[in-house]
Amino acid sequence: xALYRLLLRLLPVDFRAAYGEEMVRMLAARLxxxxxxxxxxxxxxxxxxxxxxxxVAERLRPAxxxxxxxxxxxxxxxxxxxxxxxxxxxxxxxRAPSFxxxxxxxxxxxxxxxTALFTVVDGVLLRPLPWPHAERLLMVNSPYLNPxxxxxxxxxxxxxxxxxxxxxxxxxxxxxEGAESVRILPVGEGFPDLVGARVRxxxxxxxxxxxxxxxxxxxxxxxxxxxxxxxxxxxGAVLEIDGLSYDVVGLLPADAGFFRYxxxxxxxxxxxxxxxxxxxxxxxxxxxxxxxxxxxxxxxADRMATPERRAFVARIxxxxxxxxxxxxxxxxxxxxxxxxxxxxxxxxxxxxxxNVGSLxxxxxxxxxxxxxxxxxxxxxxxxxxxxxxxxxxLVAGAGAALGLALAALAPALLALAPDYLPxxxxxxxxxxxxxxxxxxxxxxxxxxxxxxxxALARRAGMPARxxxxxxxxxxxxxxxxxxxxxxxxxxVLVVGAGLLARTYDALRPEDPGFRVEDRLVAxxxxxxxxYPEPADRLRFTERLLAEVRARTGGAPAVVATxxxxxxxSSYMTVPRVDGESLPEDGPSGIHFRAVTPGYFAFMEMPMxxxxxxxPGDGDGAPLVAVVNESAARVLWGEGVNPVxxxxxxxxxxxxxPLRVVGMVRDAWILRGPEPRAEVYASFPQLPSGRFHxxxxxxxxAPVGPAIVxxxxxxxxxxxPIRELAPFEQLVSWSVVVPRFQASVLGAVTAVALFLAAMGxxxxxxxxxxxxxxxLGIRLALGATGGGIMMAVLCRAGxxxxxxxxxxxxxxxxxxxVLEAHLYGVTPHDPATFAAAALILVGTVLAAGFGPARxxxxxxxxxxxxxx
Amino acid sequence: MxxxxxxxxxxxxxxxEFRILLVLLEGASHGYQIVRAIEAREPAAAIYPANLYRxxxxxxxxxxxxxxxxxxxxxxPEGRRRYVAVTxxxxxVARAEAERLQALxxxxxxxxxxxRA
Numbered sequence: 001x002a003l004y005r006l007l008l009r010l011l012p013v014d015f016r017a018a019y020g021e022e023m024v025r026m027l028a029a030r031l032x033x034x035x036x037x038x039x040x041x042x043x044x045x046x047x048x049x050x051x052x053x054x055x056v057a058e059r060l061r062p063a064x065x066x067x068x069x070x071x072x073x074x075x076x077x078x079x080x081x082x083x084x085x086x087x088x089x090x091x092x093x094x095r096a097p098s099f100x101x102x103x104x105x106x107x108x109x110x111x112x113x114x115t116a117l118f119t120v121v122d123g124v125l126l127r128p129l130p131w132p133h134a135e136r137l138l139m140v141n142s143p144y145l146n147p148x149x150x151x152x153x154x155x156x157x158x159x160x161x162x163x164x165x166x167x168x169x170x171x172x173x174x175x176x177e178g179a180e181s182v183r184i185l186p187v188g189e190g191f192p193d194l195v196g197a198r199v200r201x202x203x204x205x206x207x208x209x210x211x212x213x214x215x216x217x218x219x220x221x222x223x224x225x226x227x228x229x230x231x232x233x234x235x236g237a238v239l240e241i242d243g244l245s246y247d248v249v250g251l252l253p254a255d256a257g258f259f260r261y262x263x264x265x266x267x268x269x270x271x272x273x274x275x276x277x278x279x280x281x282x283x284x285x286x287x288x289x290x291x292x293x294x295x296x297x298x299x300x301a302d303r304m305a306t307p308e309r310r311a312f313v314a315r316i317x318x319x320x321x322x323x324x325x326x327x328x329x330x331x332x333x334x335x336x337x338x339x340x341x342x343x344x345x346x347x348x349x350x351x352x353x354x355n356v357g358s359l360x361x362x363x364x365x366x367x368x369x370x371x372x373x374x375x376x377x378x379x380x381x382x383x384x385x386x387x388x389x390x391x392x393x394l395v396a397g398a399g400a401a402l403g404l405a406l407a408a409l410a411p412a413l414l415a416l417a418p419d420y421l422p423x424x425x426x427x428x429x430x431x432x433x434x435x436x437x438x439x440x441x442x443x444x445x446x447x448x449x450x451x452x453x454x455a456l457a458r459r460a461g462m463p464a465r466x467x468x469x470x471x472x473x474x475x476x477x478x479x480x481x482x483x484x485x486x487x488x489x490x491x492v493l494v495v496g497a498g499l500l501a502r503t504y505d506a507l508r509p510e511d512p513g514f515r516v517e518d519r520l521v522a523x524x525x526x527x528x529x530x531y532p533e534p535a536d537r538l539r540f541t542e543r544l545l546a547e548v549r550a551r552t553g554g555a556p557a558v559v560a561t562x563x564x565x566x567x568x569s570s571y572m573t574v575p576r577v578d579g580e581s582l583p584e585d586g587p588s589g590i591h592f593r594a595v596t597p598g599y600f601a602f603m604e605m606p607m608x609x610x611x612x613x614x615p616g617d618g619d620g621a622p623l624v625a626v627v628n629e630s631a632a633r634v635l636w637g638e639g640v641n642p643v644x645x646x647x648x649x650x651x652x653x654x655x656x657p658l659r660v661v662g663m664v665r666d667a668w669i670l671r672g673p674e675p676r677a678e679v680y681a682s683f684p685q686l687p688s689g690r691f692h693x694x695x696x697x698x699x700x701a702p703v704g705p706a707i708v709x710x711x712x713x714x715x716x717x718x719x720p721i722r723e724l725a726p727f728e729q730l731v732s733w734s735v736v737v738p739r740f741q742a743s744v745l746g747a748v749t750a751v752a753l754f755l756a757a758m759g760x761x762x763x764x765x766x767x768x769x770x771x772x773x774x775l776g777i778r779l780a781l782g783a784t785g786g787g788i789m790m791a792v793l794c795r796a797g798x799x800x801x802x803x804x805x806x807x808x809x810x811x812x813x814x815x816x817v818l819e820a821h822l823y824g825v826t827p828h829d830p831a832t833f834a835a836a837a838l839i840l841v842g843t844v845l846a847a848g849f850g851p852a853r854x855x856x857x858x859x860x861x862x863x864x865x866x867x
Numbered sequence: 868m869x870x871x872x873x874x875x876x877x878x879x880x881x882x883x884e885f886r887i888l889l890v891l892l893e894g895a896s897h898g899y900q901i902v903r904a905i906e907a908r909e910p911a912a913a914i915y916p917a918n919l920y921r922x923x924x925x926x927x928x929x930x931x932x933x934x935x936x937x938x939x940x941x942x943x944p945e946g947r948r949r950y951v952a953v954t955x956x957x958x959x960v961a962r963a964e965a966e967r968l969q970a971l972x973x974x975x976x977x978x979x980x981x982x983r984a
Contacts, residue, residue: 011917015924019898022949023916026899030915050915057921132910 001028007048010055035289038335039135042126049435082390089391099363100395102762103356106755107399107444110352112406113751115429115437117345119407121338122433123426129327131258132196133283136161137326138290139259140280140297143313144304144320147275150188153304158296160282164191165270167278168261172527172720174240175228178713179720181525182224184241185264186273192219194281195258197267201232202250209249209269216272218246223254224265241266243529259330260422274528281326290325297321315573315588330422337741340817344496344748347489349440351755355762357448358482360392362766385450392449393442400441407433479763480799487803487840488810490749490756494836495811497749499818499825500742502832506824507738512565512731513667513675515604519727520697521563522708524719526689538619538687540715545596547711548695552703557695558602560595561688564669565731569593569676572650576657577635579646587634591669591676592649594683594691600626600664602694610643610662617661617682624682625658629666631677647679651686694727741821753839757847764796764851768858776860785856792855796848797841804837811836877929880964883914884922888931888953888961895935895952898923923951931957 004027008020027047034043093100131137138160145153150165157163165188173182189210198204200222209217218239225233225248237248246268257264258281270278284293301321305313313320324332408429421427524544531537541559548557562569573589574582600612608629617624625647627635632642646657658681666675683691693712697703705724712721732739768775775788815827825832880888890896890904901923902914926932935952953961975981 008917015921018924019916019920019949022898023920026902026916026919029899046913047915047917051917054917054921057918 007051012058038125085387085390089394103359103395104398106352106355107396108402109751110349111400111403111437111440113748114345114349114440115403115407115433117342118436119429119433120427121342124421124423125331125338127426134326136284138282138284138323139326139329140323142301142321143318144301144309147278149304156300157282159284159288159293161285162190162194163280163282164188164194165278165280166191167275170525171241178717181720181722182266183264185261185267186270186275187267188270194283197252197256199250200253204250205269210271216246217249218266218268219250219252220248221254221256221265222251225251242527290323294323297323334421341744344493344745347493348748348752351486351489351752353444353448354482354486355755355759358479358763360448361452389450392445396441396445400437404434404437483760483763483799484803486756486759487800488807490752491804491807491836491840492811492814493749493752494839495832496818497745498832498836499815499822500745502825503823504738504742507735514564516727516731518697520695520708521727521730522693522724523722524691525722531689534687537689538684544693544715547714551707551711555696555703556602558596558599559683559691559693560593561691562593563692564667569669574647574649575653576648590631591678594681594686596683605667606665608663608665612662613682618684623658623685624661626662626664626680627660628664628678630675631679632663634677753843757843760844760847764848768851768855772858775855775858779858780860789852789856792852793848796844800841800844804840877960878964878967884926885964887922888957891953895950897948897950930954931960
């Protein structure tokens with residue numbers, strides 16, 4: 001608030017006098033109306049932008065006619081002086097081009113880094129979510145919620161002002177060119193209103209559409225419709241999804257969407273589709289929070305629980321109800337990461353400012369004579385400060401312009417983490433980033449230019465000092481402190497980046513236990529209408545494999561329901577092992593996948609005991625299974641041969657147990673500390689409509705996506721490929737988050753280290769330049785060049801050690817913010833801390849080596865003669 | 868000066884000015900009340916103090932608004948808030964602006980910009 005008052009001084013005094021208090025009160029009311037730091041920062045930023053805009057508009061406004069008789073606005077005189085200052089500043093700066101260029105580039109790096117990170121934070125976190133009253137929208141999930149009891153849930157939902165059910169599904173839409181896999185948002189009554197989706201063409205969903213037995217209708221997103229059909233749908237237009245025809249009654253705008261489901265191009269009444277799970281979306285009344293609703297929700301979940309369901313929930317240790325604000329659910333994971341990165345960006349800018357500031361002070365000391373002359377000629381202290389300020393602002397402005405260009409590369413950061421950041425489409429360098437860069441530039445100019453300018457101008461009136469032989473202590477000490485501070489700041493970042501890098505390393509198994517190279521994965525979802533029976537699904541996969549073989553000259557290919565390390569894994573309970581139930585404290589379930597014969601050889605997973613699946617393990621043959629080492633250990637105990645044992649899975653309860661025919665070596669299927677227990681079944685015995693086709697694509701062979709597409713089309717043109725990607729790319733999904741964190745913080749840290757090294761180099765160079773006389777005299781008196789060099793390096797080393805000590809203390813406390821993101825390493829990992837200290841001391845000594853050597857080579861006679 | 872002012876001379880109004888007038892047609896208010904009223908009608912609008920008061924000041928200078936007393940028994944017993952109300956001229960100008968906008972919308976509809984209504 002005090003800052004805001006200060007900012008209001010930019011406005012004309014009469015305007016401020018009339019409305020200043022009102023404005024402060026209004027902003028306070030606004031701040032009180034939002035909660036959470038991000039929202040507050042958003043309000044503050046917008047308030048600042050508002051004042052700046054008003055201030056500029058006011059200054060440009062022609063004077064109102066009523067005040068025409070007044071004296072010339074003081075502003076005009078001020079502007080004229082400012083123009084003079086600017087011209088003079090430009091000349092001064094151009095006279096020292098290397099100094100100016102260095103300062104501008106340094107600031108560009110600092111401002112560019114911070115602005116790039118701000119752009120990401122702004123796009124993802126600060127901009128309001130695009131749904132009305134998004135801050136009051138609550139998403140509710142519960143294992144006790146199902147399509148049959150949702151009406152009761154909606155009726156009894158505590159606190160809710162409005163509520164609707166929804167879910168997300170995938171389906172196959174028929175298009176003029178065959179079929180396309182689409183995401184579908186089946187919604188309950190009122191959902192489109194709740195998320196502010198307005199139909200652009202046609203009509204919205206009516207209560208009649210939700211009535212049981214009503215003809216099936218759908219809303220289609222404009223972009224999807226136009227891609228295939230061009231025109232707006234004529235009355236009676238029909239879209240076929242999974243073999244069912246839906247009347248297209250309206251088009252939704254291309255930006256309609258909810259939560260992370262931006263790709264849902266078809267919305268339809270829940271009642272039109274057979275759905276598995278569902279969630280509720282509720283709007284809370286103003287002034288209430290999720291926490292207010294939670295007790296009521298828990299009570300409601302308890303009322304809706306059936307005994308069987310309750311037992312299941314207890315077994316898998318699920319919570320009875322989950323309720324999250326939409327923003328939390330969407331942004332919760334990335335919030336702390338992004339704020340940490342923004343903080344790191346702030347550190348980088350501070351380093352840049354410290355560097356430029358130390359150069360500025362050094363240069364200011366050199367300009368003492370000039371300033372003294374100008375003061376003697378009648379320049380007031382204020383005028384001198386303004387002159388120096390204008391110089392600083394010019395340099396910072398140039399740095400900001402260049403930095404903004406650097407920040408425009410920010411969206412490239414996202415290539416590191418596709419799909420990780422929600423709302424990534426909002427990340428772009430626009431006027432907000434520009435304003436931010438400008439603010440950063442002004443703040444920097446204040447720090448590196450204006451504060452030193454005050455100090456200089458105060459002394460400018462004093463007579464120039466006599467030419468002493470040794471340097472003044474004050475400046476040297478200030479610069480030394482600056483170097484130590486830079487080392488400390490850089491150390492904090494190096495430690496943080498180091499911890500995240502070790503996390504990434506720990507999470508990436510060196511050998512996942514299967515082959516990922518040279519493999520192409522195509523994912524399919526067969527619709528239940530076209531492929532109702534397991535036998536139909538099996539026939540499709542057999543046709544598909546045959547087509548692939550025919551087109552590739554026999555390239556190996558397999559089919560599996562889930563693939564390891566792709567983020568998806570079916571988990572199910574094991575009702576019986578060798579005819580008996582598992583003990584209470586036993587495993588709650590096991591990871592399961594069905595694979596075609598040849599899978600283990602194809603994946604290069606060695607069989608340890610028994611055999612893999614063979615073509616004989618088909619439909620009708622006895623049910624068989626292969627377990628991995630972990631499963632054998634969990635189900636039967638260490639060292640027990642599982643071959644010949646039996647187990648019953650949730651999905652085979654009606655068909656009897658599977659007999660174990662082999663044991664395969666463990667492989668990583670989900671990221672984590674160790675492999676999980678897994679059981680494999682023969683795909684022909686348990687065929688699924690959702691599966692992946694994996695084809696070997698050795699570098700020499702011409703097997704590519706096009707051939708796989710052709711094969712799929714030949715197998716059935718009505719079945720789309722849901723996703724087609726190299727296996728390696730799918731597997732990297734499991735480390736996308738730590739990789740993003742480690743690489744972005746690593747890059748920021750590299751910039752910080754570079755700036756710190758530059759700072760050390762510049763400070764030592766300047767110091768030696770100023771001490772040439774002193775060094776010359778010492779050398780003339782018998783000091784050796786080596787001794788002087790050692791003395792300079794010692795000084796650099798001492799500063800580095802002080803910085804390391806301070807930085808270690810700060811990092812010790814600061815790494816706590818990373819704790820939630822670390823894995824396999826503690827926030828106070830001694831090795832990381834030690835390595836970081838070594839890196840910094842090494843950097844400082846390396847940066848100091850050049851200046852130190854020059855100090856040792858000062859020629860005494862020449863320096864003395866120069867005077 | 869308002870004696871000779873014709874409502875048409877003051878058009879078009881800045882959108883924010885028009886919104887302020889619309890709110891004040893319902894009675895005198897102070898700044899934050901105006902903001903809340905606008906934002907209640909149009910949740911996407913985000914109105915911040917400096918520009919709001921610039922517009923209010925200009926509307927006062929042009930005679931479309933006048934300073935008003937706080938309503939008795941209102942939320943501001945000490946009378947620290949500055950209330951404003953619409954003048955008859957302001958009412959005429961707002962009507963003229965609305966008619967101007969209506970004509971524009973009619974044209975837009977004729978050009979099939981808004982689809983079937």
